[in-house]
Amino acid sequence: MALTQKQKEFYQYIVDYFKQYGHAPTQKEMKDHFELKSFGSVQKYLQYLIKEGLLESNWNERRGIVVNEVQNTSQTLNQSYYDHDLITLPMLGEIAAGKPIEAIEQVAEKITFPKTLFPKFQAHEKYFALTVKGDSMINAGILSGDLVIIKHQKVARNNEIVAAMINDDVTLKNFKHEGKTVQLISSNPKYSPIQVDESHNFELLGVLVGLIRTY
Numbered sequence: 001m002a003l004t005q006k007q008k009e010f011y012q013y014i015v016d017y018f019k020q021y022g023h024a025p026t027q028k029e030m031k032d033h034f035e036l037k038s039f040g041s042v043q044k045y046l047q048y049l050i051k052e053g054l055l056e057s058n059w060n061e062r063r064g065i066v067v068n069e070v071q072n073t074s075q076t077l078n079q080s081y082y083d084h085d086l087i088t089l090p091m092l093g094e095i096a097a098g099k100p101i102e103a104i105e106q107v108a109e110k111i112t113f114p115k116t117l118f119p120k121f122q123a124h125e126k127y128f129a130l131t132v133k134g135d136s137m138i139n140a141g142i143l144s145g146d147l148v149i150i151k152h153q154k155v156a157r158n159n160e161i162v163a164a165m166i167n168d169d170v171t172l173k174n175f176k177h178e179g180k181t182v183q184l185i186s187s188n189p190k191y192s193p194i195q196v197d198e199s200h201n202f203e204l205l206g207v208l209v210g211l212i213r214t215y
Contacts, residue, residue: 003052007045007048007049009034010030010034010049011049011054013025013030013033013034014030014049014055014065014067015067016123017029017124020123021123024065024066024067025065025123025124027039027042027043029123029124030042030045030046033124046065053068054067054068055067056068086112086113086115087114087115087118088110088111088112089110089111089112089127089128089129089149090109090129091109091110091111091128091129091130091131092128092129092130093130094130094131094132094133095132095133095148095163095170095172111129111147117212118149118209120209125151125152126152127149127151127152127206127209128206129148130147130148130150130163130170131145131146131147132144132145132146132147132172135188136171136173136187136188137161137172137173137186137188138187138188139187139188139189140161140174140187141211142161142172142187142211145213146211146212147211147212147213147214148172148208148210148211148212149209149210149211150163150205150208150209151207151208151209152205152206153204153206153207154204155204156175156177156204156207157175158176158177159174159176160174160175160208161173161174161175161207162174162175162184162204162205162206162207162208163204163206163207163208164202164204164205165201165202165203165205166184166194166196166200166201166202166203167200167201167202168201170205171184172208173185173186174186174187175204180197181195181196181197182195182196182197182202183195183196184196
């Protein structure tokens, strides 16, 4: 059995989703997660994985995919607080540390925590975690040393708190967009807004959706 890298990722997504929720994702969730253009592409992946014996399918059911590896492990799924109620996210290091952030696909370190700390978690979305460094967001209740959870996306609305890269610096700031100009605004009056225009190397990494603090 030889799977391409994309087939491996597709299979692993289904396995992880199954372990998280006790059932497989829908074909729409698969399509949206991998940003595929059609359900035909989803079905091609599924048909290959079924042919290889990794999956089984009841096509009459909306969530009819079963992972052979875990289909008979109801005891594990039922008793497994650690499989069903824990979330594992990639850790990308410190934010506002003055160095480029690592690509999400190249992360070695991960963090695991109870799902109760992040009830809005959606398995079909992509998230990562960063450790805050500095006091530029202190008036938004975000302190140095806090762990922030970022939903990976390339767009944001005004006044959302975003993680962004600007000229190799990664920062957490309030987002404001006017015309062709973006402002990254601190929640601390001692820091001036960062004006971003076409001359800057700017990338929006995601939007703040959670925060974890330890004492």
